[in-house]
Amino acid sequence: MSRVLVVDDEESICWALERVLTGEGHEVFSAATAEDALRCARQAPPDVIMLDVRLPGRDGLEAMSDLREASSAASVVVMTAFGDLDTAVRAMSQGASDYLTKPFDPDRAVAAVRQATRKRPTTSTESLVASPGGMVGSSPPMQEVFKRIALAAPTEAPVLISGESGTGKELVAAALHRHSPRAERPFIPVNLAALSEGVAESELFGHVRGAFTGAVENRRGLLESADGGTLFLDEASEIPLSLQVKLLRVLEQGQVTPVGGTTERQFNVRLISATNRDLRTGVREGTFREDLYYRLAGFEIGLPPLRERGDDLLSLARHFLHTEWPGGERPEFSPSAIAALRRRRWFGNVRELRHAVLHSAILARGGVIGAEHLPPPLEVGRAADGNIARRVQDSVAQWADDLLAREPQPTDMYERLLAIVEPPALHKALDFHRGNRLEAARTLGLHRMTLRKKLRGATSEAEPSEE
Numbered sequence: 001m002s003r004v005l006v007v008d009d010e011e012s013i014c015w016a017l018e019r020v021l022t023g024e025g026h027e028v029f030s031a032a033t034a035e036d037a038l039r040c041a042r043q044a045p046p047d048v049i050m051l052d053v054r055l056p057g058r059d060g061l062e063a064m065s066d067l068r069e070a071s072s073a074a075s076v077v078v079m080t081a082f083g084d085l086d087t088a089v090r091a092m093s094q095g096a097s098d099y100l101t102k103p104f105d106p107d108r109a110v111a112a113v114r115q116a117t118r119k120r121p122t123t124s125t126e127s128l129v130a131s132p133g134g135m136v137g138s139s140p141p142m143q144e145v146f147k148r149i150a151l152a153a154p155t156e157a158p159v160l161i162s163g164e165s166g167t168g169k170e171l172v173a174a175a176l177h178r179h180s181p182r183a184e185r186p187f188i189p190v191n192l193a194a195l196s197e198g199v200a201e202s203e204l205f206g207h208v209r210g211a212f213t214g215a216v217e218n219r220r221g222l223l224e225s226a227d228g229g230t231l232f233l234d235e236a237s238e239i240p241l242s243l244q245v246k247l248l249r250v251l252e253q254g255q256v257t258p259v260g261g262t263t264e265r266q267f268n269v270r271l272i273s274a275t276n277r278d279l280r281t282g283v284r285e286g287t288f289r290e291d292l293y294y295r296l297a298g299f300e301i302g303l304p305p306l307r308e309r310g311d312d313l314l315s316l317a318r319h320f321l322h323t324e325w326p327g328g329e330r331p332e333f334s335p336s337a338i339a340a341l342r343r344r345r346w347f348g349n350v351r352e353l354r355h356a357v358l359h360s361a362i363l364a365r366g367g368v369i370g371a372e373h374l375p376p377p378l379e380v381g382r383a384a385d386g387n388i389a390r391r392v393q394d395s396v397a398q399w400a401d402d403l404l405a406r407e408p409q410p411t412d413m414y415e416r417l418l419a420i421v422e423p424p425a426l427h428k429a430l431d432f433h434r435g436n437r438l439e440a441a442r443t444l445g446l447h448r449m450t451l452r453k454k455l456r457g458a459t460s461e462a463e464p465s466e467e
Helices: 011-023 034-043 060-070 085-093 106-117 140-152 169-178 197-205 241-253 279-285 290-296 312-324 335-343 349-364 380-406 413-432 437-444 448-458
Strands: 003-007 027-031 048-052 075-080 098-101 159-162 187-191 230-234 270-275 299-302
Touching: 003 011, 003 034, 011 027, 011 106, 027 034, 034 048, 034 060, 048 060, 048 106, 060 075, 060 085, 075 085, 075 106, 085 098, 085 140, 098 106, 098 140, 106 437, 140 169, 140 299, 159 169, 169 187, 169 230, 169 270, 197 241, 241 290, 279 290, 312 335, 312 349, 335 349, 380 413, 413 437, 413 448, 437 448
Parallel strands: 003 027, 003 048, 048 075, 075 098, 159 270, 159 299, 187 230, 230 270
Antiparallel strands: none
């Protein structure tokens, strides 16, 4: 197996990692400071370094380059209890192979070490300067988002951001641009849902004078305007089919011909797209071209809805009070207001929360915000949830009718139903938490060992990867 160096000043963390990794066959050593870790790495170079960010004395990230120089073959897994976008970008830009937020599941640590041993460390030609840029969150789903931003930002890969309306897709796009080599060049967003087909073509490709009524002068399109920088296509699912064909050709050739023109013009942009719909479904239904989907989705980042982000809810609410309340005396949330905030489903996500916070702060007039100051919740999301539930019920009823028509007296109808509906729920929870069984079990309301047993029983193949 591998030699693993754990660098952490918490004895309990070192002890726990030593137990679980030794059980996997690894040889484990530990150090409490960056200086001790350097001495250890020079004496016996490790294959994997599990490095805490906050250490007594020298900061873990500051010491990363020296640790990697002392052990050139080692992969680094960064650990932190204070994860944010800045930390994730710094870690990944310096070549970390993974990024774990404390407390983490032991299975996740094992998977990170397993993955790290398969990778050769990469060198970074520059260190990106990061700032949170309005992105607030310490929950595991948001830590995964930060990590994926950090991985994708330095590359030229086109990125597709998916998530419900109001989850902050444009913030992610801006962060990807801000931490990319194109950061000094333009970042140009365009909301395709707000444009008709004819206008969208002119906006993207530009037009020449006289191309259509109202075209009184030549105009550069957004693709040309973003040359050297990033073009952000919001609501990508709304691109009309006829425009999809033209956009694909333009993106593949790197040349654009303005509407009404005959001369092709070169451009070089990084494309970031966003959608609140599943583009794969659009491909299957014939409303979105498969070739364009692959052109947009070089790398994908999924944003979690606010209702799945735990304590990020209160952090965001207080953030909005801090940054946007214009009054001199900033209001606070009462326990009743906090309880009311937690009870809501927030189908409008972060956008709805911001509205609710500012609305309640105005009513409270700088005093304590109570539950009575919050605006009434929208019911649109609940209706959508109800429609999905009814479709599931209808499908189950149809399945039962078909089964009883074939077998008038089955003896295992309930077990058959569980075998159909349970595996996708288990695997969706596991996929959402990136293989973290502890978090998936919490989401499902199961004990982790129960989830493990159900996963073994749900498939005859090997258990899902935890990497």
